[in-house]
Amino acid sequence: MSDRTRYALCGLSARGIAVFAGPLAGRPGDDTSGGYTADGELVAVLDADPDRVRRYADAVGADVPWYAADSFGRMVDETRPDVVLVATPDHTHVEYALAALARGLDVVVEKPMVTTAADAARVVEAARRGPGTVRVTHNLRYAPRHVALRRLVADGAIGRVTSVELVWNVGAAHGNSYFRRWNRTRAASGGLSVHKGCHHFDLVSWLVDDVPEQVFAYGARNFYGAGSPHDPGAGLDAAARAEADPYRCYAPDGASDPSLAYRVQYPEPLSAYDPEIDVEDTYSAVVRYRGGASLAYSIQFSAPWEGYRLGVNGTHGRIETDLYYGAAPLPPAGNTPITYYPLFGPARTVPVDGEDAAHLGADGPLVADLFRPADDADPLRQRASSLDGAYAVAVGEAVWRSVADNRPVDLAELLGTVGQ
Structure with missing residues (x-):
């Protein structure tokens, strides 16, 4: 018998290929992928599109059995995985995570873990009953810049954390893509405060090593959907409207993109102005933490540049x-150091290296820790x-509920007792 860990992948999405299938079985056109085959093997793929799985298998020369989306039980019975990898559309994560835990299997799930706090509580409780475990691929924890920040905070460089400021801009090239696919509805994604914001909320909670308790937020749909100021108008035919769309240069073109990882998205992107869009594209929020710190957070999904500005304040200084x-004139990733300002003493900079790889240099260390951890x-x-x-x-979820209700939202109201 092989000592390799057996993995079953639910969802051959772009992320499923990049983080899960690629390291285990190969990426299309990438001779360096499949680097963890000595440690683990991909024994099954569950996906709604058999043609997508066939094209992937042909592209990488893999022979991996395909199972339909409703055949999870049969997949497990026939292929006997040790770990279930989940990278399906967000709202389906809970289905596969709970099914795997019910069979005593370990689960690795792409962020967000689920799309609602109620489902999150169900997963936490199921994991507590064991023996299966759950791990969420919050990859921003592995970015070199964030690792350096975490070490500074953990080493007490700024004393007790008092507040965090985080302004995140999603550039128009990236931001408009969310509104041309399934992320554009709350039912499918939980809203962008969940789908995208969970990255940032997890990052801050991890950096300050604290637990969020209460949220107050404002938000709106300013750029996309019905009534957008950028919609060229319903009086045009489809071709003319597309040509007049200012976001046209950013519209994904799955038919011409050679990457299989990208073609798993819509082959014909939807309009960013469709009336079915029901999620916000702009948020401002304040989060209070159990230890007394607070976060001031804002994000927009149609910015002229992409990136963030982050400050962490403490009783003894600031980072x-x-x-x-x-794009110019802004500096590229990797050229902006971390600056540490002690309350009493001169400032110093901390250089950051290794950000030129995928997702700010985070994906490589994340994958290594998933499939070949050095130790426990x-x-x-x-x-x-x-x-x-x-x-x-x-x-x-508290962010969009606060926006809708114009009130503070306690996380205990959403999660019940699971965090106590």
Whole structure:
């Protein structure tokens, strides 16, 4: 018998290929992928599109059995995986996570863990009953810049954390894509405060090593959907409207893109102005943490540049950093250091290297820790648990609920007793 861990993948999505299938079985056109075949093997793929699985298998020369989306039980019985990898559309994560846990299997799920706090609580409780475990791939914990920030905070460089400022800009090239696919409805994604915001809420909770408790937020749909100021108008025919769309240069073109990882999205992108869009594209929020710190957070999904500005304040100083993706005149990723300002003493900079790889340099270390961990030690607590995933989702849900109700939202109201 092989000592390799047996993995079954639910969802041959772009992320499923990049983080799960690629390292285990290969990526199309990438001779360096499949680097973890000595440690694990991909024994099954469950996906709604058999043609997508066939094209993937042909592209990488893999012979992996395909199972329909409703055949989870048969897949497990026939292929006997040790671990179930989940990278299906967000709203289906809970189905496969709970089914795997019910069979005593370990689960690795792409963020967000689920799309609602109620489902998050169900997953946490199921994991507590054991023996299966849940791990959420919150990859921002592995980015070199964030690892350096976490070490500074953990080493007490700024004393007790008092507040965090995080302004995140999603560039128009990236942001408009969410509104041309399934992310554009709350039913499918939980809203972008969950789908995208969970990245940021988990990052902050991890950086300050604290638990979020209460959220107050404002939000709106300013750029996309019906009534957008950028919609060229319903009086045009489809071709003319597409040509007049200012976002046209950003519209994904799955038919011409050679990457199989991208073609798993819509072959014919939807309009970013469709009336079915029901999620916000702009948020401002304040989050209170159990230890007394607070977060001031904002995000927009149609910015001229992509990146963030982050400051962490403490009783003994401040840490701050900027990160920009790309275009001049802004500095490229990797050229902006972390600056540490002690309350009494001169400032110093901390250089950051290794950000030129995927997702700010995070994906490589994440994949290595998933498939070939050096040992069981996790000194910076980078391995996100089901409870970590639940908090990130609950903050995201609290944001849109606060927007809708114009009131503070306690996370205990959404998660019940699972975090106590």
